[in-house]
Amino acid sequence: MVAHERLTEEVASRAHLSKADDAAHTVRVVVAGLAHRLDMPLRQRLRQAMPGPERDAAYAIVPPAHDTPAGLLEEVARNLQTPQERADRLTHAVLSVIADEDPALGRALREGLAPSYAELFTAPESSPERLSAAGDAPAPLSNEEVRTELRRRPQWSGDSHRLTRTVGLPADRTAPLLRQVEKDARELRHKVDHTTTGDGITFTLRTRSVDAVTRADLEMADRIDAAVDAVGSGGHPG
Known part of the structure; x- marks a missing residue:
């Protein structure tokens, strides 16, 4: 309930x-x-x-x-x-x-x-997305930049358009993980999409205003990784 x-x-x-x-x-x-x-x-x-x-x-x-x-x-x-x-x-x-x-x-x-x-x-946009230093729009990453960043984040896959990670956790850890990710998303002012299936939770990241992957998505991916590590081990992040 x-x-x-x-x-x-x-x-x-x-x-x-x-x-x-x-x-x-x-x-x-x-x-x-x-x-x-x-x-x-x-x-x-x-x-x-x-x-x-x-x-x-x-x-x-x-x-x-x-x-x-x-x-x-x-x-x-x-x-x-x-x-x-x-x-x-x-x-x-x-x-x-x-x-x-x-x-x-x-x-x-x-x-x-x-x-x-x-x-x-899906959760509504919590607030406007972060802008680039130029102040007009977030800067999209190139395919090569995304490939380089994915090598540092082996749990993630994707391209310059979006990043995804599927997480398998016991049922009782799903809600704590989603709460922490939502908290991080609000803090970073960034949108996170997720779907729940029989295989677990799939997170999808992209910056909607430019329909591409930006540095903000990488920062959010790192937050999700940290939340998975903490919640998956039975911890209570945040």
């Missing part, structure tokens, strides 16, 4: 909400909208995973709405009385926290929805 305090704290952090009450209300609205798009068994699973204050929001008896993610975002925007761009960020915040805190549930939800919904389970 996802803990109420943890859920609201993380949503508040990712969505830049200043009040816990705002975060709790946002969670209920997004969970209700999500439940309307799930079949009955998956609705029940979502409801069982939610903490008490949010559990009733996942209750729905109407037939599932077979629409696109845009329909969910429109519903969230309408019920929260917020612009759709803001609703997009809030929805990403709620669904990514649920997926991070309960990876098995997150995987089941993604598999139970149309593929177009998968992107909503």
Whole structure:
């Protein structure tokens, strides 16, 4: 079960909400909208995973709405009385926290929805990415530079467009690892994409503003490596 305090704290952090009450209300609205798009068994699973204050929001008896993610975002925007761009960020915040805190549930939800919904389970951009010294955009690395850096990071693979690493950990270490990576990403002001599969967690790094690998991605890769080493050995980083 996802803990109420943890859920609201993380949503508040990712969505830049200043009040816990705002975060709790946002969670209920997004969970209700999500439940309307799930079949009955998956609705029940979502409801069982939610903490008490949010559990009733996942209750729905109407037939599932077979629409696109845009329909969910429109519903969230309408019920929260917020612009759709803001609703997009809030929805990403709620669904990514649920997926991070309960990876098995997150995987089941993604598999139970149309593929177009998968992107909503990634964390929203926490803040603008770091710029190069010139101040205009991060500087992409060349293929040769990336190859050189990958030799120093044997757990990673990729090219000048993106870096990836798949980490296999016991189930009870997955959530601590994702929490630490999210903390590091906020500190570095950098985006990290991840997917959870039967083989573990796959992290993908790229600097979106230039659609390429930059020094910021390498720094984030090093943070992920440190988190894996600490969490995998049973430690508690940070």
